[in-house]
Amino acid sequence: MRTKLWGWFKPLVEGLFAALLGFGIGAVLMLLWKYDPVKAYLALFQGAFGDFGSIGKALSCLLSQGIDACKETGVIYGLYELTNTLTNATPLILTGLTFAIGIRAGLFNIGAEGQVYIGAMAAVAASLFSLPPGLHVLVSILFALIAGALWSLPVALLKATRGVHEVISTIMLNWVGRYLAYYLIATALVDPNRAEKSISIAQSARLLPILPGMDLTASLLVSVLFAGIIYWILWQTALGYEIRAVGLNPDASRYGGIRPTRTMIASFVLGGLAAGLAGATQILGRPPTYALYEDLSNVMNLGFDGIAVALIGRNHPLGAIVAAIFMGGLSAGSNQMQIAAQVPLEMVRVVQGAIILTLAIPELLSIFKIFRRKRG
């Protein structure tokens, strides 16, 4: 029992320590350039979560008086920062899963970026049809899931048949996906009235805000649910058992009758599903846009940020949720850091980078340990 508890506890302790270290490094950097770290971090926290008093008031108002009354008085906006953070976190949970599932199977899958573009496009494409509300949402999500998975298949097949390393093929497919998206947004999916974006998502396919005036939609629930499913697959099914076995020890897996190629393909496809879904949440459930911008700016870098999310979250689906919220908070809070503490954007980025790096280090170390043992 002790080992089990420690198994859960240890990553938290390490994470806390790493976070302190990261914030410390950030503080030193800010001091060196004569910014006030205390003020900056307070602003960061404010921007990310708001203040507890207002959150409490908003929640209790919502529970006792209902949405409309709270909107009238404006109390509801105490949740503004928090919901912003959660909205940011929604796609990151999923792209974090892509990388995490890869690592669990011993793969360095950095293809989420391209799969997000393709998934987002598929979600847009689903709005070319008209379907009843509800069903339309499901179909759009399904489109995105399938598209993401399809975009991961070449990677899996190239590796299985030709031994092409997934880092190479995913990077290449990320670019192919990007230019394919540019092309389709400008042609088949273009909004005839506004050339800078794709057609808008049909009303019947949109995920609408949970609270008026705020961006948070049900896509967060979709995201969390998917993380739960991945957790279940990894730890409760034979497929997950095989994925984890291959990632930890391919030789013993082969001895145990596991076919590494099949397991690897499954891991890529699961990752593709997650990334495709991330694209969908960003398009179907992120007001006010409900479309894909011609320069892809509203889905750009979600896949790469997912790598950081996975590393901070210890390549665990539940860890990815926590890490994505943390990352979402960091980016939501960066505005306040600039406005309230007058830290310039560049310094904000440097501080964020320091924090993310130190948080990722414990998991990076353990990945290296496993990779090195497998070589040697």
Next chain:
Amino acid sequence: MSESLAIQMLSIQKIYPDGTVALKGVNFDLRRGEIHGLLGENGAGKSTLTKILSGLLRPTEGKIFIRGKLKNFRNPSDALRSGIGMVHQHFALVPTFSALENILLGQEGSSNLSRLQMSKARARVEEMMRAGGFSVPLDARTESLAVGVQQRVEIIKMLYRSVDVLILDEPTAVLTPVEVHDFFKTLRTLRDAGKSIILITHKLKEILDVTDRVTVLRQGQNAGQIATPEATPEILARMMIGHDVLPSIEKKPTQIGSAIMQVSHLRVKDNLGLHSIEDLSFAVHAGEILGIAGVEGNGQTELVEAITGLRPVEHGEISINEKNIAGQNPRQLYQQGLAHVPEDRRRLGMILEFSLSENSILGVHREKRFHGWLGKILWGKVGSHTWDLIKKFSIVASDVKAPAKSLSGGNQQKLVCAREFDKQPSLVVAAQPTRGLDISATQYIRDQLVHLRDEGKAVLLVSADLEEIFQLSDRIAVMYEGKFMGVAKPEELDRERIGLMMGGVSALAAPVGEAAR
């Protein structure tokens, strides 16, 4: 100390940090201009002794004199500076460098040699090759060279560093017979040029062919030293194996049944693409233990991997219960009654980071009895299955959710055995099942193997431990370079005869009659 000796090692003792005593006061001396064979079984201490001499390990006690001077090596460069170089079984060459670059690598200033220095170095290497009577293509990429040529590159690399004493660790293991012939010629040329050579081997024929003197080690001690002209295969075999009294074998006679596994004309390649097993045929019957003895690296690993579906079969047939199973994957084999206790439990037999529960279903994790709705693994059921195994095999473990690496080596191996024997197999393949285990775990696992045999299972036991082979086997086969040197009942064999066969001398492996079915 005598100046005529290139090396003298006195009462060398080595105790590893984990408490293993590898050398118990070994003496060794090497004359100038001789080829000195170092002979012994696995674990006799050959490698430890030479690693100490080449500076890779430091002795716990003992003195080393180089040309009469007391030396204390802290690392391999110290040894190199004293003129001692070792060529390991696994070469230390950069595959993408040319042969010449590899030879010069690590020399002072080699990273930015001028063209003039480079051509000087090349001239020196070419001169050395002429004197030595051997050559390598200096500009070829190393990875494109045959293994035998790469070995020559390693030797030239050492000679270029003005080494007087060359230590070669099982150098012929990677060579074809023709290459071995050339290689020995090279060694003689080097000796005649005044170099001293230590040749580590377990092959009696090589000792007799090429060395001038032999030192034999057994269980970390000197077992004898002899001038090669006075040696015969019998003398060497006796020195190598010793005369230990065998523990009495408590085995009921069983009725040997029909052949469970039949191997015919099997051909298998090793990792380097050489044929490590060539045209091998044998059978294992119900109710018998067939023990395969032999020094490791003679094809046993490849044989076991081929039988258990981990290595492709080049040619020939393997059948279990009269069905050809060559080319099937491990899971298919398990379904047909195979159980496999692999030789490397930490690499193959289990996943150390996985819990005991998770490890207890490795290989049977797809079986219906562990699954529920939607393919969910019923961890509760798996847990109680694990507890059953723990109790049945008296494994010391407190929690089935603890990672397997938290168990001691003996308990890890017991868990592997428990899982495999619980499959209700008809054929059990056990490779080095008790290696590195304490006495009680060893005894327990041996008892279990005999028990399986008494139940009428066919057991194939591969072991480098002769005591184990004699204690358990109903028939013994001795493997040497991918072939059986002979198959006999244990009572028809003595240690000397086995030692000879293990060293590749087959003429005396007489009784091949009844037992060799």
